Amino acid sequence: MYNHILSIILFTPLVGALVLLLIPGERKDAIRWVANIFGFLGFAVSLPLIGWFWEVKDLPGFKFVEGTPNAWIPTIGAGYYLGIDGISFLLIMLTTFLGAIAILSSWTAIQERPKEYYAWFMVLQTGMLGVFMSLDFFLFFVFWEAMLVPMYLLIGIWGGPRRLYAAIKFFLYTLLGSVMMLLSVLFLYFFHHTQTGVYTFSIQELYHTAPLVPHVYGTTTAVLLFFGFFLAFAIKVPMFPFHTWLPDAHVEAPTAGSVILAGVLLKMGTYGLIRFSLPFFPEVVHYPKVRLTMIVLSLIGIIYGGLVSLVQTDMKKLVAYSSVSHLGFCTLGIFALNGPGLSGSVLQQINHGISTGALFLIVGILYERRHTRDIAEYGGISTIMPVYATIALIMFLSSMGLPLLNGFVGEFTILQAAYMANWVWAAWAVPGVVLAAAYLLWLYQRVFFGKVENPKNEKLLDLSPRELATFLPLVAVALWIGLYPKPFFQILDQPVTALVEQINHPQVYNVRQLPEADVKAQATIGTQQTAKLAQTAAVPEAGR
Amino acid sequence: MAAPPVYRTLLNKYYVDELYDKLFTGRSTIGGVRLGAIGAGDALWKFDSGVIDGGVNGTGWFTRFAGFVSSWWDKWVIDWFCVNGPAYVTRMLSRPARLLQWGLVQWYALVMVFGVAGLLWYYGLR
Numbered sequence: 001m002y003n004h005i006l007s008i009i010l011f012t013p014l015v016g017a018l019v020l021l022l023i024p025g026e027r028k029d030a031i032r033w034v035a036n037i038f039g040f041l042g043f044a045v046s047l048p049l050i051g052w053f054w055e056v057k058d059l060p061g062f063k064f065v066e067g068t069p070n071a072w073i074p075t076i077g078a079g080y081y082l083g084i085d086g087i088s089f090l091l092i093m094l095t096t097f098l099g100a101i102a103i104l105s106s107w108t109a110i111q112e113r114p115k116e117y118y119a120w121f122m123v124l125q126t127g128m129l130g131v132f133m134s135l136d137f138f139l140f141f142v143f144w145e146a147m148l149v150p151m152y153l154l155i156g157i158w159g160g161p162r163r164l165y166a167a168i169k170f171f172l173y174t175l176l177g178s179v180m181m182l183l184s185v186l187f188l189y190f191f192h193h194t195q196t197g198v199y200t201f202s203i204q205e206l207y208h209t210a211p212l213v214p215h216v217y218g219t220t221t222a223v224l225l226f227f228g229f230f231l232a233f234a235i236k237v238p239m240f241p242f243h244t245w246l247p248d249a250h251v252e253a254p255t256a257g258s259v260i261l262a263g264v265l266l267k268m269g270t271y272g273l274i275r276f277s278l279p280f281f282p283e284v285v286h287y288p289k290v291r292l293t294m295i296v297l298s299l300i301g302i303i304y305g306g307l308v309s310l311v312q313t314d315m316k317k318l319v320a321y322s323s324v325s326h327l328g329f330c331t332l333g334i335f336a337l338n339g340p341g342l343s344g345s346v347l348q349q350i351n352h353g354i355s356t357g358a359l360f361l362i363v364g365i366l367y368e369r370r371h372t373r374d375i376a377e378y379g380g381i382s383t384i385m386p387v388y389a390t391i392a393l394i395m396f397l398s399s400m401g402l403p404l405l406n407g408f409v410g411e412f413t414i415l416q417a418a419y420m421a422n423w424v425w426a427a428w429a430v431p432g433v434v435l436a437a438a439y440l441l442w443l444y445q446r447v448f449f450g451k452v453e454n455p456k457n458e459k460l461l462d463l464s465p466r467e468l469a470t471f472l473p474l475v476a477v478a479l480w481i482g483l484y485p486k487p488f489f490q491i492l493d494q495p496v497t498a499l500v501e502q503i504n505h506p507q508v509y510n511v512r513q514l515p516e517a518d519v520k521a522q523a524t525i526g527t528q529q530t531a532k533l534a535q536t537a538a539v540p541e542a543g544r
Numbered sequence: 545m546a547a548p549p550v551y552r553t554l555l556n557k558y559y560v561d562e563l564y565d566k567l568f569t570g571r572s573t574i575g576g577v578r579l580g581a582i583g584a585g586d587a588l589w590k591f592d593s594g595v596i597d598g599g600v601n602g603t604g605w606f607t608r609f610a611g612f613v614s615s616w617w618d619k620w621v622i623d624w625f626c627v628n629g630p631a632y633v634t635r636m637l638s639r640p641a642r643l644l645q646w647g648l649v650q651w652y653a654l655v656m657v658f659g660v661a662g663l664l665w666y667y668g669l670r
Contacts, residue, residue: 169600244597304588311585438568438581 005049006064006082006133009092012042013099013125020119028114032107035118039103042125046096053089054487058494061085062135062204069136069202077189077200078138085495087274087346088132090488091267094353095132097473098263099125102256105361105470109255109368110158117158121256124150128264132271137185137201141178147265148174151257159252166245166252173245177232181272184228188213188280196509203275210280211506219287226284229277230294236269239331240301243324250320251373255364258316262323263357267349270330274342274499278334282503285337294335299428301328306435310442315366315373318443319359322399325432326352332429333414336421339500343492344413350488351398351406351481358395358474362388365467366447369460375443380452385462389448391471396444398478400436406481 001008016038023031049064056063062083069079084092103121110117127150130143148171156167185201188210193199195209214222235242250258277285284290305325312318330352333345365388366381367373382389394405401407411433419426452458463471481488553559565571570582578586 169604172604173600241596244592244600304592307581307585308589308592309585310582311589435581 001048002052004066005045005052006066006084009042009046009049009096010082010126010129010133012045013038013122013129016042017119017122017126020115020122023115025113025115028111031115031118035103035114035121036100036107038122039100043096043100046093049089050093053084053086053491057086057491060494060498065135069205070200072136073138076138077198077202079136079200079202080139081136081202082133082139083135084133085498086491086493087271087495090346090350090491091132091264091271092129094267094350095125095128095264097477098259098353098357099128101357101361101470101473102259102263104466105259105364106254106256107466109364112158117154117254120150120153121260124154124260128260128268131268135203137189137203137206139201140203141182141185144178144268145175147268148178151261151265154257155249155253158254158257161252162248163252166248170245170249173242174235177235177242180228181232184225187225191216207279207502208507208509211282211508213281214283219284222281222284223287223290226277226281226290229272229280233269233272233277234297236272237266237327237331238269238324239297239328240304240324241297243301243305246324247317247320250323250360251314251316255360255367258320258360258364259357262320262360263353266323266327267353270327270334270345270349273331273334274346278337278499279502279506282506285335285503291335291337295332295422295425298328298332298335299425301325302332302429302432303435306432306439309439310435312439313375315363315375315443315447316360317373318375318439319356319363322359322436322439323352323356325436326356326399329411329414329429329432332418332425336414336417336425337500337503338417338420339496340413340420341417342496342499343489344410344417346492346496347481347485347488348407348410348414351410351478354474354477354481355395355399355407358391358471358478359399361470361474362392362395365463366460370456375446377454378447378457379450379454380448381457381460382448383452384457384460387468388463391463391468391475392448393444394475395471395478396440398482400440401433404479404482406478406485409481409485 016035019038020031020034023034025031053063062085065081065083067080067082069081070077072078072080099121103118106117106121124147127143127147131140131147134140134143152167152171155170156163159166188206189199189201191213192206192209195212196205198205200206213225231242235245237243238246250261253261285294302325305321305323305328309318309321309325312321326348330345330348333341333348335341363373366378370377398405398407401411415426415429415433418429556562562572567580568582570578570580572579577583
């Protein structure tokens with residue numbers, strides 16, 4: 001089991017989907033039980049990974065590697081190649097954790113066609129896990145696209161009134177970015193061939209040649225390639241101004257769909273930036289104009305997302321825009337391009353998954369009871385549902401970054417990193433923290449405090465044991481990260497240090513002679529493969 | 545005795561509440577438009593749903609419009625003009641040629657008579 005743990009984690013949800021297909025659609029309770037069993041099973045199989053990963057966390061490179069690089073489709077150089085490092089490990093744990101909770105939370109919410117719902121949810125789980133585990137770009141792209149269809153169906157069938165518009169907007173918008181990314185990666189794929197004579201999609205191999213693009217093709221081409229990738233990830237994160245699919249998709253999606261969408265799918269964008277944009281284009285990312293654009297977009301996202309959240313009247317839209325604001329912090333951390341920035345960003349992604357996942361669940365609880373998300377409809381809920389109000393307060397405080405809870409650790413690290421890079425950036429990011437407190441506390445006041453104005457709210461039931469069970473793990477993890485984040489930082493230490501090293505000193509294959517001015521750009525020569533390749537037939541000129 | 549402005553400031557608690565109303569709470573408005581941070585939020589929300597989202601929806605509209613233009617071109621130019629057109633022309637051109645083969649023997653006999661008469665007239669008068 002140790003050797004194939006990643007494949008086991010990856011395909012358990014898919015097996016669950018297939019098992020669900022065998023159950024007749026009318027046996028709704030059986031379907032729910034089986035779906036939840038597989039949800040927990042998906043989380044349970046990822047638990048051993050914690051212990052095993054902790055032992056190897058400081059080893060260099062990717063761990064638990066499975067498969068071989070070019071063996072799946074040799075003619076194009078695609079391989080079933082899985083592996084994780086600290087960054088993807090944390091995201092995988094978040095995915096399995098939130099997946100189990102989200103499946104549990106949809107027990108009463110989904111009454112129509114639960115079989116299809118849970119089956120698609122399972123397929124979505126596999127897609128998300130595959131994205132985080134792939135070490136081969138073709139495989140990564142397959143899983144990346146494979147996430148779109150289940151999400152489209154989850155929103156489009158089980159969503160709110162404007163679900164069809166939201167679903168197709170989400171699908172086409174994300175797909176647009178993805179095909180731009182595909183275009184860029186094909187360039188890198190063929191470029192790798194001109195450099196090494198090998199056709200491969202293996203990410204580790206592409207790491208060795210992609211940084212050479214600015215030297216061979218010039219800065220404009222490199223910047224365009226960078227933006228191809230960036231478009232895909234910026235739409236996914238989402239960064240301003242590519243964020244408008246988010247409010248619609250989140251508001252119209254069913255509660256569990258929103259939890260997974262906000263909790264995991266958004267992290268794929270930031271994961272892509274960390275895993276691809278930064279290592280493939282270490283020089284482009286350092287160009288002042290490019291970096292400043294990224295930072296400015298992040299800062300706009302933080303402030304803009306916060307201000308727009310402030311005036312929302314729909315609770316779910318408010319939380320949706322708060323996601324834009326929080327992920328602005330994450331991208332700010334990434335483009336600070338230093339250790340605290342990257343580890344703070346990854347940690348904040350995990351924190352956002354936990355706290356915003358909880359926020360969507362919180363909104364979902366009220367929505368299930370009253371079928372309205374209008375803030376004006378509520379007031380004084382804490383007297384009627386005290387347990388719910390307490391949990392909501394804890395998660396609201398977590399989202400706004402109160403010390404002792406998880407949000408503070410991530411935000412502080414990112415602000416520190418931004419300050420290290422340029423104090424002006426940190427100065428602009430800080431109002432985002434204040435805005436988060438503003439809109440979340442004001443929301444809490446309007447919904448939970450005060451007098452019970454609306455008679456329809458007087459008889460609302462407090463949390464059922466099942467609903468409590470969806471919240472308590474989130475609260476526990478929020479407190480854990482807030483009080484004792486050290487293990488998380490220890491897990492992130494090796495990959496982040498290696499990544500910073502990779503950005504500043506990319507290890508490229510020195511197959512072709514580069515002009516003197518460019519020699520300083522590469523610090524080390526590649527592996528024995530390089531020496532062999534250098535001795536073999538001449539590599540064709542790639543056009544200078 | 546303190547000068548009136550100083551007294552008024554102290555009496556109104558440094559005008560902090562009024563300042564907050566202007567800057568943060570959104571309670572003070574100019575002609576229905578809220579001021580301060582809330583006003584900025586309102587403006588940005590309008591910008592977001594009008595301009596940015598308008599751009600997204602506009603792209604959708606444009607794509608559907610391009611589809612409409614494509615289907616119009618396909619139906620009228622490609623299919624009607626380039627495919628059905630030549631077929632029509634061919635049919636028109638074949639009208640005279642059809643006269644040669646009706647399957648009516650009497651017509652063939654008549655044409656033969658005219659043909660023989662024409663030949664006699666042509667070669668006889670030479």
